[in-house]
Amino acid sequence: MMTDVVExxxxxxxxxxxxxxxxxxxxxxxxAARIAEIRERIDEIDRTLIQLWQERAELSQEVxxxxxxxxxxxxxxxxxxxxxxxxxxxxxxxxTQLALLLLRAGRGPL
Amino acid sequence: MMTDVVExxxxxxxxxxxxxxxxxxxxxxxxAARIAEIRERIDEIDRTLIQLWQERAELSQEVxxxxxxxxxxxxxxxxxxxxxxxxxxxxxxxxTQLALLLLRAGRGPL
Numbered sequence: 001m002m003t004d005v006v007e008x009x010x011x012x013x014x015x016x017x018x019x020x021x022x023x024x025x026x027x028x029x030x031x032a033a034r035i036a037e038i039r040e041r042i043d044e045i046d047r048t049l050i051q052l053w054q055e056r057a058e059l060s061q062e063v064x065x066x067x068x069x070x071x072x073x074x075x076x077x078x079x080x081x082x083x084x085x086x087x088x089x090x091x092x093x094x095x096t097q098l099a100l101l102l103l104r105a106g107r108g109p110l
Numbered sequence: 111m112m113t114d115v116v117e118x119x120x121x122x123x124x125x126x127x128x129x130x131x132x133x134x135x136x137x138x139x140x141x142a143a144r145i146a147e148i149r150e151r152i153d154e155i156d157r158t159l160i161q162l163w164q165e166r167a168e169l170s171q172e173v174x175x176x177x178x179x180x181x182x183x184x185x186x187x188x189x190x191x192x193x194x195x196x197x198x199x200x201x202x203x204x205x206t207q208l209a210l211l212l213l214r215a216g217r218g219p220l
Binding site for chain 1: 131132133134135136137138140141142144145148149151152155156158159160162163164165166169170172173176177179180181182183184185186188189193196197200201204205207208211212214215
């Protein structure tokens with residue numbers, strides 16, 4: 001009997017993180033299942049965020065390069081202010097922080 | 111002739127920002143047109159980023175609420191470390207900053 005229990009917990013565990021309390025922070029199976037489900041959508045969102053981040057940085061760097069190649073300025077501060085304001089209005093203080101990161105990534109290596 | 115020029119530039123201007131140098135940082139029309147085109151895609155990306163940010167924060171707060179309602183912990187630090195690592199690997203130092211903002215937004219009001 002003891003062997004069965006050990007085998008079962010070995011199966012469930014798989015990895016060290018297989019333990020539901022370690023993975024989901026709860027022992028309650030219905031809650032753990034709901035958390036696993038929501039996490040799948042969060043992981044999907046994170047993959048999209050990463051892709052969009054990379055695409056945006058490339059596009060924004062292309063804007064800067066196009067501008068400078070035509071004898072223009074490196075940055076357009078009015079545009080940066082507009083973007084900051086858009087994120088701040090939608091997401092509050094977090095939006096300002098997010099926009100500052102996005103703008104920095106969009107400027108590319110100096 | 112002079113009148114035509116003034117009317118045309120009046121039309122182009124529309125608003126105070128209608129001036130292509132102020133708007134696009136270049137006087138060169140082909141570059142300005144390309145920049146306008148890229149900015150449309152950037153604006154679309156930004157709208158999606160904002161939507162995903164809001165959806166993610168709500169889902170993440172739901173995870174925390176589900177866990178606490180089932181007698182579990184408020185946070186699962188191993189999961190947060192995993193997310194930080196995923197963003198860092200994909201986006202470098204900016205990814206770490208972005209993940210820290212996302213995690214904070216996902217914890218919700220304390």
